Amino acid sequence: MLIRTEGIVLRSTPYGEADLIVSFITRDEGLVQGFAKSPRKVRSRFGAALEPLTCVRLGLMGKESSSLLRVTQADIIESFHRLRDDLPTLVSLGPLVDLVRTLLHEREPHPRKYELLVAGFRAMEQNIPSRPVILMCLIIKFLWMCGYGPRVSACGRCGAAFSGDFAYFFPEYGSVLCQSCRITGAGRALRIGQETVRFFGEARSRTFTELLGYLPAEEVLREARKLIDGHGAHMCGGRCRPGLEIPAVAASPSEPWN
Amino acid sequence: MSLGIVENLIAELSKLPGIGRKSAQRLAFFIMTMSKEEARGLAAAILELKERAGFCQQCFNITDTELCPVCRDPGRDASRICVVEEPSNLVVIENTRSYRGLYHVLLGSLSPLDGLTPERLKIRELLERVARGGVEEVILATNPNTKGEATAQYLASLLKPMQVRVSRIAYGLPIGGDIEFADEVTLTKSLEGRREI
Numbered sequence: 001m002l003i004r005t006e007g008i009v010l011r012s013t014p015y016g017e018a019d020l021i022v023s024f025i026t027r028d029e030g031l032v033q034g035f036a037k038s039p040r041k042v043r044s045r046f047g048a049a050l051e052p053l054t055c056v057r058l059g060l061m062g063k064e065s066s067s068l069l070r071v072t073q074a075d076i077i078e079s080f081h082r083l084r085d086d087l088p089t090l091v092s093l094g095p096l097v098d099l100v101r102t103l104l105h106e107r108e109p110h111p112r113k114y115e116l117l118v119a120g121f122r123a124m125e126q127n128i129p130s131r132p133v134i135l136m137c138l139i140i141k142f143l144w145m146c147g148y149g150p151r152v153s154a155c156g157r158c159g160a161a162f163s164g165d166f167a168y169f170f171p172e173y174g175s176v177l178c179q180s181c182r183i184t185g186a187g188r189a190l191r192i193g194q195e196t197v198r199f200f201g202e203a204r205s206r207t208f209t210e211l212l213g214y215l216p217a218e219e220v221l222r223e224a225r226k227l228i229d230g231h232g233a234h235m236c237g238g239r240c241r242p243g244l245e246i247p248a249v250a251a252s253p254s255e256p257w258n
Numbered sequence: 259m260s261l262g263i264v265e266n267l268i269a270e271l272s273k274l275p276g277i278g279r280k281s282a283q284r285l286a287f288f289i290m291t292m293s294k295e296e297a298r299g300l301a302a303a304i305l306e307l308k309e310r311a312g313f314c315q316q317c318f319n320i321t322d323t324e325l326c327p328v329c330r331d332p333g334r335d336a337s338r339i340c341v342v343e344e345p346s347n348l349v350v351i352e353n354t355r356s357y358r359g360l361y362h363v364l365l366g367s368l369s370p371l372d373g374l375t376p377e378r379l380k381i382r383e384l385l386e387r388v389a390r391g392g393v394e395e396v397i398l399a400t401n402p403n404t405k406g407e408a409t410a411q412y413l414a415s416l417l418k419p420m421q422v423r424v425s426r427i428a429y430g431l432p433i434g435g436d437i438e439f440a441d442e443v444t445l446t447k448s449l450e451g452r453r454e455i
Contacts, residue, residue: 011371017276040403042432047441052371052404054443079443084404087411090370097371 003060003069005029006077008117009052010097014040022050022071025100025117026058030108034060034071049074053083053093055118067106078118082125089124089131095232096139102236103146113145123208130212132221137203137211139228143235144204150231151175152192152200166191171230190230196223264290316387318363318380320345328352328361335359337394341384341413343367343401351399359397362387367405368412376412384413388420395423402429 007026015021018040024032039046049056050071059073083089100117104110120138124131143149154161156175167176168189176192199216203224206214216224264286271282289297313319314326321327328334328348338359342348348361364379388396396417400406410426417424429447431440440448 043435045439048443049441051443076442079446081443081446085407087370087408087415090404090408091373094371094373 001062001064002072003029003058004073005058005060006114007032007056007058008114008121009050009054009056010101011052012050018044020050021068023101024056024058025104025110025114027111027114028109029060030110031101031104031106032060033068033106034058035068036071036074046071046074047076048079048081049076051079051081051084052097053080053090053121054078055080055121078122080121080125083121086128089135092132092135095229096135096142099139099142099232099236103143103148113142116141116145119208123212127212130215133214133216134208134211136221136224136228137206137208139232140200140203140224143228143231148174148231148235149204150200150227152197152227155181157181162194162197166193167197168192169227169231171227171234174231174235188230190223190227192223192227193219195220196227199224313363313365317361318345318365318383319348319361333358336392338397339384339387339393339395340397340399342399343406343409347399347401359395364400364409367400367409369405370408371404379409381413381416385416385420388417388422393422395425397425397427399427402427 005026005028007024007029010023010025010031012020012022015035018038020036020039022034022036024034026032036046036050038044039050048054054076055078057073057075057077058071060069061072062069083093100113104113116138120134120141123134124138127134140149150169151174152162152167152169154176155178156170156173157177158181160178160181162176168182169176169192170182170189177189182189195217199220202214203211267286267289268279268282271277271285272279274282277285289300292300310322311320312322314321314329315324316329317326319326319328323330335358338357339362340348340351340357340359341362341364342351343364343366345363348363351357351361362380362384364381364384366379368376368379384396387393396413398410398413400409400413414424414426428451429444430451431437431444431448437445
């Protein structure tokens with residue numbers, strides 16, 4: 001069976017002397033694992049097409065039931081190499097890649113989620129100052145599209161709308177809980193302000209183009225980051241690493257970051 | 259003759275990278291045609307490598323002495339250190355005979371999408387070497403892929419404040435290749451890194 005589709009390289013693992021096992025999110029087949037012969041050789045026909053985050057036109061060959069297909073063709077559509085070239089951005093994309101690999105299933109088509117990721121990467125590549133905001137909005141949109149979006153505007157138990165200056169988000173519930181619905185043993189709560197609640201609404205409803213001029217306060221970003229980290233870790237059963245923050249590269253050898 | 263011993267050898271040789279069952283079978287039958295002395299020599303060389311090989315105390319190249327032959331050579335330019343990911347990369351650069359400086363082997367690379375883990379690599383040892391003085395240039399010759407590039411960027415951020423010149427090996431088209439078959443990223447990088455002639 002020959003499959004022709006588009007995909008984004010999520011991760012590649014060296015195998016043998018010069019081969020790679022590559023995982024893709026594809027438009028028509030969902031998550032796919034592929035085996036590529038000799039892409040690590042200097043004169044490989046794959047070139048840079050199997051580097052992480054690259055959007056490629058794919059040719060995959062294998063049995064319908066096979067969990068590992070042979071990559072016969074990979075032509076670059078958009079390389080997104082500017083995202084890879086910036087180390088802090090690349091590191092900050094790691095948790096998103098974890099989420100995609102954890103929340104989606106193999107061989108289930110996800111064209112809308114695929115389009116969302118391509119649009120998000122495109123916006124991040126073109127707008128360096130807005131990268132942290134775009135990345136966070138991309139994750140929020142992706143979580144909502146997968147049905148795992150954090151509920152911040154209303155209580156997750158009684159549905160009462162958010163009121164007051166602060167709300168308390170419980171990662172175990174994936175939602176904020178109002179005063180009367182909070183019960184003992186609901187787990188650790190994260191306090192978020194009104195502005196952060198508004199930010200989640202904007203992130204979900206605005207397009208990436210509309211988000212370009214939108215710069216929330218540092219405090220809002222910090223709260224949103226904590227919430228997404230806690231929520232993502234809970235949704236993925238601890239398989240996602242926290243760290244959506246785009247870190248600065250260390251200024252001196254005494255302060256390495258990891 | 260029991261074929262079990264041949265099967266054993268084929269199974270063991272198949273464990274080597276790039277050796278499938280067919281190649282292993284070919285090698286096994288070739289070993290059978292070797293003289294006893296030659297076969298003993300091969301077996302002894304493998305055992306000796308496993309028993310005596312270790313890492314150079316200074317650059318982490320593979321060696322059977324405290325310092326590797328490159329670090330011991332007084333004719334090498336000690337003001338230049340070429341940083342590579344694996345000892346096999348060092349061998350390839352040495353084969354060019356166009357570099358006369360010293361090396362530093364990191365024994366791996368950073369994986370940015372899996373979180374950076376610089377403590378696994380010989381980065382602290384490199385910084386200590388540079389801090390001891392006498393180094394004017396560090397050449398970052400990590401692989402031209404995402405992991406290698408991330409490692410180079412990370413090292414550059416640590417080395418630049420130490421007042422040494424930090425350079426990166428050039429990107430570009432392979433010699434003997436044809437531009438028609440080059441991918442967009444390689445061509446972009448080679449255009450960015452063009453030089454006047």
